[in-house]
Amino acid sequence: MLPDQFQTFAAEFPLEHVHTGVAAGNGFLGLSVWGEGDTVNVTVSSSSLWDHQGGEIWSPEQSYKNICAALAKQDENRMKELFPWYKLVPSIIPLARITFPLDGAHKVELSHRDSLLTVFGKNKRAEIRLSQSEKGVFAIRGVSDFRLIPGYDLAPVLKERGFAEPERLADGFRQTMPKDPAFGIRYAKGAGATFFRFSRDVIAAASGNWSALEEENRRFWNDFWMKVPELHSGMTEIDARYYSGLFQFQCMTSADGFPAGLQGPWIEDEKLPPWSSDFHFNINVQMCYWPACRAGLFDNLKPLWKMLESWKEQMRHNAKCFVGIDDGYMIPHAVDDRCVCMGGFWAGTMDHTSAGWMAMMMFEYVRCTGDIEFLKRFGFDFMRGVMRVYEAMLEFDGSHYAIPWLTSPEYRGIAMDAVGRNPSFHLAAIHRLLSDIFAAAEMLHCEVPAAWHEIQEKLPWYSEEDGEIALWEGLKLDMSHRHHSHLAAICPFDSLHIPEDVVERSVGAWVRFGMGTWAGWSMPWAAMLHNRFNHPDMACMILKMWPSLYTNKGGRTLHDPQFPGFSVGLVGTNRIMQMDAGLGVVAAILDLFLYETQGVLELFHGLPEANDALCANVPAPGGLRFSGNRREFSFTAERDAVLNFRFPAGEWMDVAENAYTAGTLFSKEMKAGEQIAFYRKG
Structure with missing residues (x-):
């Protein structure tokens, strides 16, 4: 049940841009309510609205052999040839904005109880609802004078990408796309409320009944709050983030919605979103979906699994180009909803644990749900295909296996010294994947290659330098870094097999270098690590600090801090919203109460x-x-x-x-x- 004290969230005007807006969604469509003065804006966006122009399909020239040869020679020009940056890449695009006057507009209130958005003016209010069952439908009540503005009119970049003027309809608009089906919004004014419908190709007319929509919303959210875990940590600020985060997770990732990228369904209406709001598989997608198994919202993972399964042919192609095998699966770290690579960032493109981490999440889903049919149909095949790529990457010197060259995610970017031998992050991932494969094979009563048992025996569990966990051989942590990759054997991969004194020294160095370059998503991961390091007070402190540092007045979660002085950040602005940190916080809060290590619950x-x-x-x-x-x-x-x-x-x-x-x-x-x-x- 949703406690009374967390049933509403309110933000005072001015809310100056879309990502200070108060937001609701249905796993497909997102609404952000913002504005200042007497002007109220409702940005309408969808996680499904991809412009699929551009990007990169993996080529045989981009093989692991060629990459290793270039890295061994420190040949930066060759790496640029292998992984060129593309001017045109796929992106989710702006959809529309609705704007209306409201005298004395001063506050937006969101009800977590039934997702009602209310804008308060001097003498009247406007109410906004969106349907959870009819994914393109939403309605505004209390407003008769409004403008529906197509994204084309707000975002010049659409014209630059070859979009034509939208067709202006008496009740909306229809926008064609260069390579994809048209989209549009139509509306219908009724007694007291105006209904809107977003649709593709043939733009359907809008209709609806406010009372029926209100009843649908209340029934849906009542059922939701009845089934999720109830928590009371004894710390109000942590509990508030748990319940608001659960609400946001459901708004972003419904079981019958569209897979969620970096920003979910909440996209800018005047420009393209940062990083195309794509699928970043080196932590961001994983963190966005962490609450699914932790909070029992298992079905919310199904659109993600369906998307990955639809990529089988492309992932096979990637593996064939990368390591020359026919039975592998590989995902670059940044792709669109068709597994088209964004290009350029070679350190991420070759990061095979992007796929390895997803394989682990699939098996966690199976363990939590008992969904053996999924494991038989796709999950186990994916796990084996991912392992086949790892296997093909490994070298064997007669006594030990090793990873010749690989990154530790985002460490040193794409500099020629951003790679090394046996990165601890990937060693931990391989061991966790092997453990999961052996367990899955036992469930399915099937065999696994004998060579994989030998790899488990003869592949190092981690790399060590000066008594600390190394990022890779010869390099221990030497700066503050947002991605806690070298500690992944502790969390989230739980592969361990690291002496306690090595862990202790590694934690000391990690703490000593501090948080000065951390992103928002660094914080919940750090809280989970401190939990496992027997630092409960620090785990809780991080979760209490995070909202002040990395959320804005609209309750939106930020990539960089909202004010200077804590972290130098990465992008130099507090306007970039990403959902990963807020949903990672939900998982980290649940982690305070219960987590598993080596098959044992704490x-x-x-x-x-x-x-x-x-x-x-x-x-x-x-x-x-x-x-x-x-x-x-x-x-x-x-x-x-x-x-x-x-x-x-x-x-x-x-x-x-x-x-x-x-x-x-x-x-x-x-x-x-x-x-x-x-x-x-x-």
Whole structure:
């Protein structure tokens, strides 16, 4: 249930640009409400509205062999030949803006209870709703005088990309595209409300009933809040971000929506979005979807899986060009919704853990849902195909396997020294993927190549330099860096096999270099790491700091800090909105209550002992649900499951009065529907 204190969010005018706007969505269409003075703007955008012109299809010349040869010679010109920058790349494009006058407009309020957006004026208000079932439909009530402005009229870049003038209709517009189906919006004024419909190709007429839409919204969101986990951390600012973040996640990634890129369905209306609002697979997509398994919104992953499955032919082609095999899968780190590469940034294009990380997320989904049919149809095939590419990249010297050349994501950009041998990030990814493949093969009662067991045995788990986890052989962390890639064996890959003293020294260096170049998405990942480093106070502090640093007055999540002095950032502006950090924060908050390491669940590990915390209905891998507080807790099996957890601080007993101390490992096979409970002594 949604607690009363978190049911609404409000922002005062002025809200000067689209990404200070207060936003709602349905996993396909996004609305951002902003403005100043007596002018209210509603930016309408869609995560599906791709202009597919430009980009790069992988060529045989861009082989791993050729890349390694160029890197070995430090041949920057050759790397530029292999990976040219393209002036024209695919991008999500502006859709439209609706603008209307409202005397004394001063505040926008969003109801998390039913997604109603209300703009308050001096003597009247405007209300805005969008449908969760009819994905292109939204409505405005209380406004009769408005302008619907096509994106073409606001964004000169569309004309530069070859777009023609839109067709102006009496009730909207129709915009043709150079390579894709036309799109448009039409509206219909009714008694008290105007309905709008966004559609493609044939632009459908708008219609609707406000009361019916209101009832649909209330029913949908009531069902949503009933099924997600309930949390109380004892820290209001953290709880507020959890509930607002869950709302944003659902608005961005519905089960019947379109896969979400960097900005989800909330796109600028006057220019192209940064990085095309594409799919960045070196952390951003993963973080955007972290809440799915953590919050039990498993079906929200299905549009993403469907998109990846539709890429099979292209991913096979990529692997063939890269390492010369016919049974591999490879994804460049930045692509459009058809797996077309954005080009230029070779360090990301060759980052095969972009695919490896997605393979791990697929298996996590299977473990949480028990969706064996998905594993049979595509998941296991994808996991094996990704591993085949890793296998083809490895060298063997007779005793050990090694990765000859690879990056540690975004470290040193595309400088010639931005790569090395055996990056810890990719070593950890390979080991986690192998572990998942072996487990998946056992589920499906099938064999895996014997060579993969040998790779697991003879591939290093990490690289070490001066007693620290190295980024790659010979290089330990030497600066503040936004991507905590060298620590990925601890989180999120959980491959471990690193001595405690090495971890301790690595953490010390990481803390010493500090947060001076971090992005918004660096923060939740850092909180999850501190949780695992037994720093609960720091994990919570980061999550409490993040909203002040990386969200603006409209509640939108930012790539760079909203004011100078904390981090130098990357892009030099506080106007770039990305959804990854806010959704990573949701996962990091759930992580405070429950996370898994090496198959064992840790309870309340990220919360200071003094906090009066409680949770209900938190999913865990294997088909389990966790509920409880500092005095009692329970697990319920949704299907036959194996429960493994460590007892949190205190002394505990079960209903049979068996006693357990903190840190004790508890294991039990549970049947579907079975519940087991524990109570704190004293």
